[in-house]
Amino acid sequence: MGAETERSAARRIQNPARSGRQGQSRQARPESLAKGKKLYGFDCAMCHGESGDGKGDMATDMKDVTDFTKPDALKNRTDGELFYIIRTGKGEMPPEGDRAKDDDIWNMVNYVRSLAKK
Numbered sequence: 001m002g003a004e005t006e007r008s009a010a011r012r013i014q015n016p017a018r019s020g021r022q023g024q025s026r027q028a029r030p031e032s033l034a035k036g037k038k039l040y041g042f043d044c045a046m047c048h049g050e051s052g053d054g055k056g057d058m059a060t061d062m063k064d065v066t067d068f069t070k071p072d073a074l075k076n077r078t079d080g081e082l083f084y085i086i087r088t089g090k091g092e093m094p095p096e097g098d099r100a101k102d103d104d105i106w107n108m109v110n111y112v113r114s115l116a117k118k
């Protein structure tokens with residue numbers, strides 16, 4: 001990962017509200033999706049499900065675990081908002097906090113977007 005990626009990521013974080021593309025307009029690179037998928041398997045699938053359908057093992061007594069396979073689920077969120085939610089958590093969802101690097105979180109943003117059924 002080059003300095004350029006880190007710099008542009010930092011810029012986006014400083015300005016989360018205007019940071020993201022909407023919807024699927026930009027295609028994520030395959031290596032980003034592969035890295036995102038790996039981390040998702042460790043940190044997210046127990047709630048959001050391997051396929052992203054919100055039916056992970058830990059989700060059974062939790063309501064409203066977001067179903068990423070629904071085409072509309074993340075439609076109104078910018079990438080910057082998703083980054084922020086993954087970093088800081090939301091409701092019953094625990095934060096990634098400092099254990100994930102910025103690039104890791106962007107990779108997961110790309111990956112969860114890729115789970116939406118067309």
Ligand code: HEC
Nearest residue numbers: 043044047064065066077082085086090091092093094108
């Ligand atoms: C302990 C269970 C749990 C884990 C682990 C978890 N989540 Fe969540 N996640 C939730 C719940 C519950 C919600 C719904 C939160 C709400 O809306 O109050 C959610 C919501 C989300 C949303 C949508 C938020 C929105 O409002 O649009 C995203 C994106 C997300 N999670 C990504 C992730 C990623 C990426 C990981 C792994 C790093 C992860 N989650 C790990 C339970 C979890």
